[in-house]
């Protein structure tokens with residue numbers, strides 16, 4: 373299906389943008405999320421942001437039981453250590469992107485300097501993985517079931533309960549915050565295809581249990597709470613966003629939880645921006661603030677949010693009081 377037209381218009385926050393164009397903010401957002409699996413919305417709702425600001429948000433509810441329309445999730449892990457890179461996805465370590473191919477799995481003990489790593493059967497080369505809903509949940513929880521040590525953690529979209537959904541409640545106009553908000557509590561935002569742009573994956577906890585939870589080549593994997601979600605922005609999103617914003621910036625790939633636009637990591641010539649603040653943001657020539665997604669290997673789509681965050685809700689409700697939310701463990 374054709375990509376949604378996403379242009380530099382959305383560089384302005386949604387409300388400012390609507391004032392300058394004939395489309396309402398809701399029309400603009402509907403357009404932006406054209407390729408998302410939308411269940412309801414976008415609609416305008418009242419909301420309370422992370423530092424208590426009461427303002428106007430948009431709310432959109434997206435199904436987590438189906439694949440995104442613009443890509444097919446997976447594969448995540450190879451079946452055998454003899455498999456090539458097409459059989460698996462990627463892993464992120466120290467800023468680098470590694471292909472999760474058979475050779476990568478077979479050399480984990482060397483890679484991490486720890487002989488406990490043994491994800492495959494030394495006789496057959498078969499790679500151990502979580503092949504059921506029960507195994508996926510037992511291995512994906514923070515205190516990994518010891519039975520799943522030395523497994524590839526791989527959950528399928530089919531494991532997500534029927535009818536599951538996720539609702540994003542995001543300010544139409546960003547509201548200043550006293551200090552940056554860490555995205556491991558809020559998530560980074562939502563991509564134009566409705567998929568969650570998550571905060572950093574808890575890599576240390578994953579590795580501590582001698583597990584690897586690979587991302588597919590699009591930087592995504594599945595958990596049963598939020599479904600398929602991204603921990604890295606790769607060319608699946610970069611390449612799908614409208615590249616012709618007219619100012620060398622590339623098209624908008626998502627909206628951050630504070631309402632600011634998220635653009636690709638690099639400019640149209642492939643160069644990274646050098647004037648970004650600690651949250652990967654800066655202003656364009658017109659003074660409009662926006663973010664650039666972190667490099668794919670960084671495990672930080674956004675490390676922090678510059679303004680107050682809205683809510684990500686598991687399910688269909690759209691009541692957002694982000695100031696009341698307990699910090700995510």
Ligand SMILES: [Zn+2]
Nearest residue numbers: 573593601603
């Ligand atoms: Zn994840």
Ligand SMILES: [Zn+2]
Nearest residue numbers: 621654662664
């Ligand atoms: Zn920029």
